[in-house]
Amino acid sequence: MTLVQMQPHSTNAAPIHRTVADAMETAGPQVLDDMTVEVALSVMASARTGRLLVCDNDGACTAMVTRAQLTAVRGGSAYTDRLELRDILRDRGPFTSPLNTMAEAEYAMRYRKVDALPVVDEHGSALGVLALAR
Numbered sequence: 001m002t003l004v005q006m007q008p009h010s011t012n013a014a015p016i017h018r019t020v021a022d023a024m025e026t027a028g029p030q031v032l033d034d035m036t037v038e039v040a041l042s043v044m045a046s047a048r049t050g051r052l053l054v055c056d057n058d059g060a061c062t063a064m065v066t067r068a069q070l071t072a073v074r075g076g077s078a079y080t081d082r083l084e085l086r087d088i089l090r091d092r093g094p095f096t097s098p099l100n101t102m103a104e105a106e107y108a109m110r111y112r113k114v115d116a117l118p119v120v121d122e123h124g125s126a127l128g129v130l131a132l133a134r
Helices: 037-047 067-074 102-112
Strands: 030-032 051-055 061-066 116-120 126-131
Touching: 037 051, 037 067, 051 126, 061 067, 061 116, 102 116
Parallel strands: 030 051
Antiparallel strands: 051 061, 116 126
């Protein structure tokens, strides 16, 4: 698993410690956790994206969901058209800070087996997404 392309540096220069802020993408679509799964899939289709950041009523990012996750939920036997995102989210995160180093973020991504992490500030507001290079 490789994150983003790192800039080579000479061996006699001080090491460059890139932070997450240097490599993150814009946050993209953010939705409230009371949105239904069906509407969330429609938002994804309209935005032509494979993921959404989910926020609570206070604007704090609580999770990130992917099209694959939502499609699997919709295909499940317990699915109803009233099922909300908050009903399917098990735990918060993982998240990363814009101040973390790329090495720290890469470790978190490998450990949690995810290909993207929401980047949040100290208040939990979404600033962006750190995604693996494709």
